[in-house]
Amino acid sequence: MAGSRLSLRGGLRGAAVAPAVRLSRQADALASAGDAAGAEPLYARALEADPTLAGTHNNHGNALRALGRLQEAAAAYRAAVAHGLHEGMAHYNLGSVLRQAERHGEADDAFRQSLALRPDHAEAWNNRGNLLRDLGRFGEAATGYRRALTLRPDWADAHDNLGAVLYLLHEQGGVEEAAALARLWRRDHPANPLARHIGAAIAGEEADARAPDDYVRQTFDLFAEEFDRKLAELDYRAPSLLAGLLAEEERRSGLDVLDAGCGTGLCAASLRPYARRLVGVDLSDGMLDRARTRGLYDELQAAELVGFLTERPGVFDLVIAADVFCYFGVLDDAFAAARAALRPGGRLAFTVEELDPADGRPHRVATHGRYAHAEAYVRAAVAGAGLSLRRCDHDRLRYESGEPVMGLVMLAERTPA
Structure with missing residues (x-):
């Protein structure tokens, strides 16, 4: 500053x-x-x-x-x-x-x-919080961010900082302290999308069926500038894994292709050879601005994904979603909308984070705000949407806090009538 x-x-x-x-x-x-x-x-x-x-x-x-x-x-x-x-x-x-x-x-x-x-200087409370976070004093940092938000309740950066430091506090073993602070965050800012979603995840409370659109938009608008660099540091592999899957499974070209949740356009280069027309959709204007600089898309739209798909029945031959459904807990609506937007014979290629079957739940939101899904649940959701699963691979999507995040790399098809 x-x-x-x-x-x-x-x-x-x-x-x-x-x-x-x-x-x-x-x-x-x-x-x-x-x-x-x-x-x-x-x-x-x-x-x-x-x-x-x-x-x-x-x-x-x-x-x-x-x-x-x-x-x-x-x-x-x-x-x-x-x-x-x-x-x-x-x-x-x-x-x-x-x-x-x-x-x-x-x-x-x-x-x-x-x-x-x-x-009454909110910026000073926030920046002292940043200093305390640098020093690993995460609980004190959270208190500083909360004071900043008392003075400026709608300050997106301070909400983002508070969510990030509560995650760090939780990961470093301060589970109860992080949960207590997350509950206070949710109590004091019930309408804020980060408080609702990340606060629930860290507090261990019931999360929404999907991440709120405002949370996703705000998160990625704030993250857009450093998105590609940060993902490279995490050895993020979802785009390359989907590119490899398509190289083995997709022999067609001249397709109408949708890059769903396209972000900064990391999938665009691998999709362009298949596409007669390549469309990208994302909630975040900041991410779309980055995607636009690649010059590879025919069209970029800022929109909520399920609504966007629903409004375009039978328009696409291929829909790809790299780490998009990790912001959905319940997948039924998203898969049904994808099927509706596909032509007969069209395909949906996507990744999800894999939930250990021992957890026993169909899906679970983690403290970083993303959902993981059990393979059996994803298979059932694919079938329930009227899609045929052609392939399901297990692979590492990236690292998180130094640990591998395993995922499912899947290809489903709307079979011809």
Whole structure:
């Protein structure tokens, strides 16, 4: 988060006043236009003329931070405080740059001072939560995020941060503490999609039959920019596994193909050789923006999947869904809609995370918010939708917390009438 600019403070003395103020204002204008490199030397010259301008020290710190000169930025923020800018925002800026410089103890002191002076600053509660998360103090971090959300109840980033840190707390053995905090989250924000879905999963409470659309949309809008990189780190294999399945099973070309839940378009390159027309659909505009840059789709639509399929009876020859049905618990509606959208002889290729049969349930939502499914349940749901299962492979989809996530790679067909 960029540091906040402040107005000029401190002594204004003698003949040096006008040049210092003029230089500082010129620098502010450049900084506002995003030109930190141009602003920084002007701030330095202003402070040579009058080193008591506390607001200029703060704004100089912002420019230095934007240029990656973190130690100098910290010194500038300290100078702002020393020259009388004893405000929450100055200490917040200092804490933020110290966290970035991995000077964690000093950063925590600065955030504490910021919040003592301005306890209603949601961003400071959130960023101190980020610092505590960095330090592995997950329960304290969750408390910080909750305070931020008390002040800004609809802040998507803070909800995302709270869900992520409760997951980490749960995975590190704090199961009861994470569950208690998740229940508070759900109580305080009953309409928030992350609180409803992830909160239920971590609290061990009954989840919805599928992940709420708002949860999926919000999650992937926030995740879009780093999606491909993060999945590469997890050795995510669903697109390549489906590509291999199609290479062995699909001999047709010139097809009307739907990439269901297309995300950033990771499946597009493998689908393009089969397609006369390649359509992608996803709930997240952020993901679709990324998919659009690939230049491989004929059409991209932002829509809920079941409704999209239902409204297009008999339109597609091939529907592919890579890690899409892991956001559905009950699969009946999704499979029925896919069958309706397929022409006779059309095929549905998809992956799901595999639930250990010993669990005894047809599906279960995990603390990360995705559903796993028992193979017997998926087979029954395929048949119940009027599809014929042609193939079911077992393979690793990715890693999660260093452990392999096993899945089912399946191909079903709408048999000709």
